[in-house]
Amino acid sequence: MTLKNKKFLYIFLYLLSFGQVIGTLILINKIEFIPMINNVILGLSYLVFFVLQIFSIYRILNFKFNRYLKFLVGLILIGLCLISMAYIPLAFAFAGKDNRxxxxxxxxxxxxxxxxxxxxxxxxxxxxxxxxxxxxxxxxxxxxxxxxxxxxxxxxxxxxxxxxxxxLDDSKAEEENQDLEDAKEKKEVVKENKEEVLKNFEVSDAIKIENSDYGLLEVDRAGARSHWFLVKISGDKMEFISELEDTSPEASGSMNEDGTIHLEFNDINKNKTTYISKDKGRTFEKIK
Known part of the structure; x- marks a missing residue:
């Protein structure tokens, strides 16, 4: 590499030190990383800034030019470096996330x-x-x-x-808590009734959802429509998770690495309906 190209490289690295800081702030503003990853990215960005600044300033000041100009350039570069290293942590502090x-x-x-x-x-x-x-x-x-x-x-x-x-005042809060308790009790009663239904089936009756310990169990059929439960399979036992609306009799499902469950149903005319759940099967969203 020629001397001229090296000079451009060191100047580029100097500018890159600022560019990667701006890029980091844009990235974490666009993507909601979990606090640990978010804060690690910020820390690495600050470290990269420090390393690139020291390396590029050292190389730039080794360029052959007038010593008075070199002094002035060095003063400006080092001054900007010190100012940046004081203000960048402040910007990163507001971009950081507490790990509650x-x-x-x-x-x-x-x-x-x-x-x-x-x-x-x-x-x-x-x-x-x-x-x-x-x-x-x-x-x-x-x-x-x-x-x-x-x-x-x-x-x-x-x-x-x-x-x-x-x-809320204490009485209102107590009333709300009581409503939540009542709703929870009703939900438990409904779940117990579903568990009773499961006693009429074996694990082998369930359609296994790929890459998971979940299954689809057809608990009733009327004509071309079927009634499905999503169950969790543990050995020879099934636990009720949620209930799907009546849909087609041909079913299959899979789970992604992130835990998202995808279900697919096909009716007798091969019309396809798909559902997705991001909360471990407690609720499903109909896609099409």
């Missing part, structure tokens, strides 16, 4: 404080190395029983998100 975790029904969630001066919380469901933000309704439906959460601070944050930021 909560495990609920075998799923991991993150609660992030996205407020400026006053706390403002958002809840995310872990999805491998990324996470999905929960809406207000999803938060309320997901955390139906706050008594399952041991950490008091986390429980209070979720209670505020569910009952409103203005908060």
């Amino acid at each position: 975790q909560v495990t609920y029904d075998d799923e991991k969630f993150y609660i992030l404080d996205v407020g400026w001066l006053d706390p403002a919380y958002e809840v995310y469901r872990k999805n491998f190395i990324t996470m999905d933000k929960l809406s207000e309704d999803e938060i309320k439906d997901t955390f139906a029983d706050l008594n399952k959460i041991e950490d008091e601070d986390t429980r209070e944050i979720l209670k505020t998100l569910i009952y409103g930021r203005e908060g």
Whole structure:
């Protein structure tokens, strides 16, 4: 490589040190990484900035030019480096994520404080190395029983998100909690009834969902329509997970590495209907 090309390379590396910082901030703004990955990316970016700055400034100052000009260039480059190394951590601090975790029904969630001066919380469901933000309704439906959460601070944050930021008086909160308990009891009764239905079937009756311990069980059929349960298979036992609307009799399913369940149904005319679940089969969204 010629001397001229080397000079361009070192100048490029100097500019690249700033470009990768900007690129990192854009990346983590576009993709919701889980806190640990998010913060590791920020830390690596700062390290890369430091290394590229030191290396490129050292090489640039070894260029052969007037010593007074070299002094001026060195002063500017080192000054920019010091200023940047002071302000970049500040920018990264606002882009960082606190690692407040909560495990609920075998799923991991993150609660992030996205407020400026006053706390403002958002809840995310872990999805491998990324996470999905929960809406207000999803938060309320997901955390139906706050008594399952041991950490008091986390429980209070979720209670505020569910009952409103203005908060509820004690009587209202108690009423809401009682409603949730009643709903939970009704849900348990329904589940018990479903478990009774499962006693009429064997594990071999279920259609295995690929790459998982789940299965589809046809519990009733009327003409060209079938009634399906999603079950979890453990040895020779089946546990009721959810109930699908009446659909076609020919069924198959698979699970992705991230835990997403895909179901496909075909009627007698070969018309296909597909469903997807991102919450371990508790709810399904009809795709087509």
